[in-house]
Amino acid sequence: MDNAGLPQRLTKELTELFQQHLSKAHSKTRVTSNAISIKTQKYRVQSLIAGFRELRKGGFALQSPWNLSEKHIGYLVNLWVSEKEQAPGTVENKLTYWRTLAVWMKKHQLVGTVDDYIKRPDGYRRYYIAQEDKSWEAANVDVNDVIARLCDCDRWVAMQVELQATFGLRAQESMLLRPLQCLRVSGHLHVIDGTKGGRPRLIPIDAEWQYEVIIRAARLSNPRTGSMIPDPWSLKKWYRHFYHVLQKEGITRSAKGITVHGLRHAYLQRMYEAVTGVPAPIKRADHRPDPELHQAAMQRLVEAAGHSLAAKATAYISTFATVERLSRPVVSPEQVIAAVVAARGVKSEAAKSLKISRQALYRILAKCQAPTDAAFTKVAPRDATPLDPAPLDAFPIDATPTDGAPCPLDASAVLRPIGQAATGQMLLLDDGWD
Template identity: 30%
Template sequence: MSHNTQWREQLDALLDAFNERHASVGKGVSHSTREARSQGLYRIFALLRKLGFKPVPENLAERHVRALMAYWTAQPLPADVLLDIPMTIPRRAYPCSAAYIQQQMSFIRVFASWIGKPGLVRSAVSYVSEPRLVRRSYGALIDKGWESHGLAVDEVIAAVDAVDSHVGGQLAMMIAFGLRRKEAVMFCPRAAEIPAYALPVQHPRSDHYISFLRIKRGTKGGRLRYAAVRTPQQRQALARAHCLARQDWGHIGHPGLSLKQSLDLFSNVVRSVGLTKNDLGVTPHGLRHQFAGDLYFDITQVQPPVRGGELLIDREVMADAYRQVAEQLGHHRRQISNAYLGSPAGRRSDEVKLMGAAS
């Protein structure tokens, strides 16, 4: 097999054989995961050729991983790494983000298991002299909610309504209940709302609210979660969703469109009104950040750290609020709330520094 012309065919064969498998458990993975892996691995092997290598995919070796890490972190190639051909790409001026590097490493780690080299890829920090280059920070430094960017949520949704009322209704559900795009498109209002007494016995919030939404369609990994119905605005969004659903058990996406078509339509409509980082400075996902911050305020009556709110003296109360936000966003780990609310630890560190500077 030619190293130069047939590496794509070999990679295709490996993807066909293994890409539907989960990295660590015996189940399948979603289409989006398979697509991300496939694109990532093609990008990685194409980059290796620009860096001066021409490996057949099955011959991926430790020197290739070291070279990739050096490139992504904007470091010079290790002196002991021998090239196969001249490099055709310059060293990066700036490192890639830690999140991007960790994602690429996860692609390589999974791929290495496919070719019988499960120990090939070490932890990312072992390849660098500065751990900060590969350590992701999960604490939000700026609020990504729409209102913090000077946008009136109702006015923006009204602009979307003028283009497509179904997408407007989906955005209304996103801000009301923290839904993701896919969850909103697939939302079935009549199948979702349940009274608090119908919650699982172990659910910790069943005595705080009258009803909840049972959210499972379109969730990541099919994970079930419950979001409390707690405000008049949520009631309005639900009433609108009931009007959009044409049938008793229908969803609020466009009738007659496939899921992919509905998701594409959503993306096209929001772009048409400027809901991008380059135009209005926000994306639809910012509504989840808005929801998280508003929910935290409802629970604690204090703004979250990312909005400049004071830290709660009672750390247990604060931790419980972070846990509730994470649960209603569909995450099982309390720390995920840091990405939406800001990190309490980081805020305390900043306050200590300010006190030291003032003394």
């Protein structure tokens, strides 16, 4: 903290807060009451200090953490999202650290969500339920072929990738795994080192070929430490080397649309199918499994993945409801307006032609530009006889509104008292449009 580059008072008071609260968990869903990991504590300190530096660089002369207010958080969110263009997950994590600091200072309502400070860019959202299949199979990448190519570059990297594909390990878990020490007579692999939150777990060994992978890994393990990191590498240096080798082989999101973490997704997806007999939801199965089998699979998944809540499994396999929603057609406001005009204002028919619900159609219409009374008078109901001697100009059935045209339907206009309704609106009311 002495080298934080912050004012003396700010540094002193932050240090006092860290000493009192840093090891305490912030999550309300955390199962264990143990102190958080040293890594998480480190990230908290680094993120908060960096944030205070950004505030001071932006012109906020904060002298104490107790001076923190909503305008400061708003400035940081705008800086991270709009100027630095940081990923949604990164911003959400940073807000969690600031929310934790606010709780330490008894300012529980100080830090809101991203939406409280800015309008999110399109698609800028962190999803906790899988929206796409991140397995290598979905990207048409052959795991065995990649492992064979990695063997020519680095046998240890190749072995660790194979361990991740075989047992759904995280990258660091595969590096620190001690194959012989972790093997259990119960037919499980006991993963201890490198786990998230230091939570050990048992991974079932269901096939003979998985034992063969463990034996080959044991032959490559470090004779001094027992781990999969060869001498003289440290964990930090090996971590960088591991991803450097993968990058050279094109195993990146930018090159092939995959990451090594996708092997973990594939492992858990296969486990779900083995238990239920139905492909994971993200695979877009044509039917759902038995509910009891589904619950059993979800529980087995979270145990094998090292999580505490069954809901965490959806980050890997998604849910049937989410996949069904993503499969629905994307309908633009222009398409909705054209469909309503073609259906002569009957929204139920317009929704049916677009293959969406009427509620969805209403939501899209609500986003349209506010209509005028003239827009209503241009749409004549079927078989209607105008009350006004002057005939109404009706839209042709095949008419397509131009870009920027006002939405021809508006709930506020339809609900106007009958005595105040325009001629064209009176016709709409008389005809019983829905």
